[in-house]
Amino acid sequence: xxxxxxxxxxxxxxxxxxxxxxxxxxxxxxxxxxxxxxxxxxxxxxxxxxxxxxxxxxxxxxxxxxxxxxxxxxxxxxxxxxxxxxxxxxxxxxxxxxxxxxxxxxxxxxxxxxxxxxxxxxxxxxxxxxxxxxxxxxxxxxxxxxxxxxxxxxxxxxxxxxxxxxxxxxxxxxxxxxxxxxxxxxxxxxxxxxxxxxxxxxxxxxxxxxxxxxxxxxxxxxxxxxxxxxxxxxxxxxxxxxxxxxxxxxxxxxxxxxxxxxxxxxxxxxxxxxxxxxxxxxxxxxxxxxxxxxxxxxxxxxxxxxxxxxxxxxxxxxxxxxxxxxxxxxxxxxxxxxxxxxxxxxxxxxxxxxxxxxxxxxxxxxxxxxxxxxxxxxxx
Numbered sequence: 035x036x037x038x039x040x041x042x043x044x045x046x047x048x049x050x051x052x053x054x055x056x057x058x059x060x061x062x063x064x065x066x067x068x069x070x071x072x073x074x075x076x077x078x079x080x081x082x083x084x085x086x087x088x089x090x091x092x093x094x095x096x097x098x099x100x101x102x103x104x105x106x107x108x109x110x111x112x113x114x115x116x117x118x119x120x121x122x123x124x125x126x127x128x129x130x131x132x133x134x135x136x137x138x139x140x141x142x143x144x145x146x147x148x149x150x151x152x153x154x155x156x157x158x159x160x161x162x163x164x165x166x167x168x169x170x171x172x173x174x175x176x177x178x179x180x181x182x183x184x185x186x187x188x189x190x191x192x193x194x195x196x197x198x199x200x201x202x203x204x205x206x207x208x209x210x211x212x213x214x215x216x217x218x219x220x221x222x223x224x225x226x227x228x229x230x231x232x233x234x235x236x237x238x239x240x241x242x243x244x245x246x247x248x249x250x251x252x253x254x255x256x257x258x259x260x261x262x263x264x265x266x267x268x269x270x271x272x273x274x275x276x277x278x279x280x281x282x283x284x285x286x287x288x289x290x291x292x293x294x295x296x297x298x299x300x301x302x303x304x305x306x307x308x309x310x311x312x313x314x315x316x317x318x319x320x321x322x323x324x325x326x327x328x329x330x331x332x333x334x335x336x337x338x339x340x341x342x343x344x345x346x347x348x349x350x351x352x353x354x355x356x357x358x359x360x361x362x363x364x365x366x367x368x369x370x371x372x373x374x375x376x377x378x379x380x381x382x383x384x385x386x387x388x389x390x391x392x393x394x395x396x397x398x399x400x401x402x403x404x405x406x407x408x409x410x411x412x413x414x
Contacts, residue, residue: 037326039105046087046102050109053082058113065114065235066380071196072235075117080151084110084121089129093141094149100270101332104277108328111281115384116235118281119391122274123192124148128155131201131267132214135254144199144214153198156217158188158241159264166397168203168210168264173243175204175211181249182206184213187225187242190391194239195224201254201267202243208258213248221246232383265342270335271392272345276328276352279388283321283356286363286381290314293367293376310366317359324352343405350398353388360385 039047057078065072079085088103089095103125111118129148133141147153164170173186184204191200200222202213215222225240255263291314294305304310331348335341360382364371371378389395 037329039101042098043102043105046098047105047109049082050084050106051112053078053084054109054113058110058117062114062117062235063374063377063380065116067374069229069234071120071237072117073196076120076151076154079121085124085151086149088125089133089145089149093133094146099336100273101329101336104273104328104332107274107277108281108284111278112285113281114235115278115282115381116233118278119233119275120154120193120236122271122278123157124155126271126274127157127267128193128197128199128201130270131157131212131254131263134266135212135259135263136214139251140214140254148199154193154196155199155201156191156193156197156241157267158191158194158200158202160190161187162189166394169261171203171205171210173202173204175206175213175248177207178247181247181251182213182253184215184243184246184248185221187240189240190228191239191241192236192391194241195227195237200241202248203260203264204243206257208256210260210264211257212254212260212263214252214254215246215248219246219248230387232380232385232387268392269342269345272349272398273328273331273335273341275388275392276324276331276345276348279349279352279356279385280321280325280328282381282385282388283317283324283352283359286356286360286378286385287314287317287321289376289378289381290317290363290366293370304366313362313366317362320355321359324348324355328352343402346393346398346401349388349393350395350402353385353395356385356388357382 083096084106086095087098087106088100091097107118107122132144148155159168161171175182175184197217200215200217202215203210221244223242225242228238294310295303297304328348331344334344363378364382367378370376
């Protein structure tokens, strides 16, 4: 077993880290305070070719593997989880479904603008009455001459307010179907902007659909294949959220270590007190375990192997680790950790959502258990 990154992967990680430290870290706290989407950063991410890292070259991308993309999301999320999830949704939920399920004409028409950063992608699946149970969506796609008329209410759409392209799911005659829709299409409008606990620099919005006409050629896959496309997309997207959780954990761990070596009590750095040293040891151990599981999930996807279960495991464990590590970082800082003067309270707020979106931790356990029990039945 070889755990070394390739030269190309290491280069991506180093470039992403340098970008994050220069363009994101100095401003992240301000974006959080102002509830502001930093569009200028995404222009710079485009210049650095990070908006298209794992898009094939023939569609305007860099042609890198999925593990390289995971390394990118980890480093950007270490600097600001809001920027990290915006980039993750744009790539794994807004672009890859078109690449994985679109026709050649659809890929040629939609993907270059996404890869080139002239449009940001979003993913509209969840509704007020359909969250974890995606099969319950009520948005209707009525078949009409030349296409569909779609009406409904989508919720928790990351990037909704800034997106140019939307991968949309609605119920057609043959079942839930997937569509690619330009956000400037007549009948598409924005509803409530969510005021969130964390990932503040990422915009999260309701998207309203009022008799939106979508040409038949903009349907992804066959009618009724929408749930399969959604689940396939989420299987890969969960690995990206695990990477986001890794980045948050790493940021909190680094800050806790630095603080513990600089802060002194009873005549020595608090890091030399066993109570604190053991916390740091546990934090690092959980972080490294989560990293190995996440990287293995990305590698599994790159090999073209089934990655549903391992992706769920990576997200489940990495998100739990993020919540625990950020909580312990606050504990290491004591009262300072509970104030906005120090960044660990932001890391703690950001970490929680990784246990919720792209499938809650309870859904991840359900995915894992079903696979486990199904395997047991086949071999028992």
